[in-house]
Amino acid sequence: MIKIKRKPFQEIVDAIQDYPTILNVGCGGCASVCLGGGQKEARILNEELREYFRQKGFERQLTEYTVERACNLDYVQEMDDIAPRKTAVIVMACAAGTQLIAERYPDTPVLPAVNTVAIGLDRDIGLYEERCRACGNCVIGYAGGICPVTRCAKGLFNGPCGGTNKGMCEVDDAIPCAWQEIYERLKRQDRLQDVIKIRPSMEWQNQTQRTVIQTGYEERYMEKEE
Numbered sequence: 634m635i636k637i638k639r640k641p642f643q644e645i646v647d648a649i650q651d652y653p654t655i656l657n658v659g660c661g662g663c664a665s666v667c668l669g670g671g672q673k674e675a676r677i678l679n680e681e682l683r684e685y686f687r688q689k690g691f692e693r694q695l696t697e698y699t700v701e702r703a704c705n706l707d708y709v710q711e712m713d714d715i716a717p718r719k720t721a722v723i724v725m726a727c728a729a730g731t732q733l734i735a736e737r738y739p740d741t742p743v744l745p746a747v748n749t750v751a752i753g754l755d756r757d758i759g760l761y762e763e764r765c766r767a768c769g770n771c772v773i774g775y776a777g778g779i780c781p782v783t784r785c786a787k788g789l790f791n792g793p794c795g796g797t798n799k800g801m802c803e804v805d806d807a808i809p810c811a812w813q814e815i816y817e818r819l820k821r822q823d824r825l826q827d828v829i830k831i832r833p834s835m836e837w838q839n840q841t842q843r844t845v846i847q848t849g850y851e852e853r854y855m856e857k858e859e
Contacts, residue, residue, distance in 0.1 A: 634663045637748065639747050640746055650691070655722070657696070658703065659697060662730075675725050682695055731745045750763070751763035765780060770835060777827075
């Protein structure tokens, strides 16, 4: 799931202080689940902003609206009667959701109130661990379900570097060597032959904008292109 984290308070203030009416958009999807930008977080941020502007003697009107998923137009367009009437919109969804909202309301400044940090898993309440960089060419099948792109500090595809020491990474001795963990897991599964195969360098598909079409839907969208 995508993980986000709220931007520094002063950065948000600097972005919106010149706008008298501001809509704060929360997201009920990933942003809400990771406790970074759901209905509760949007309400809390607005309360903090109202108090800040009150103390500064500035009159600012702040309202909030939480869509079910900010990355889906069916939900975003629910704000068609609200967003265009505001002088600015701040969004507590991931960068994809923020861009969709900006696309929907091109005449209104749309500003991110959070940083999109990672695709990761939940370790505890409010504690998340990055596990995927969305590289576009998943290799965890041959690596024992451990991502060398994310877990290895150097993103190595063909075994550890010369800096691994007693199972730990030379970058930080508190970080386990990803390739040590890959080796141990494959050995446990009797699959060590998988690491003997030399893998080609990654063709970084995430360096240009991508469109994802799920299997089974190709003909549907090919027809539209024609």
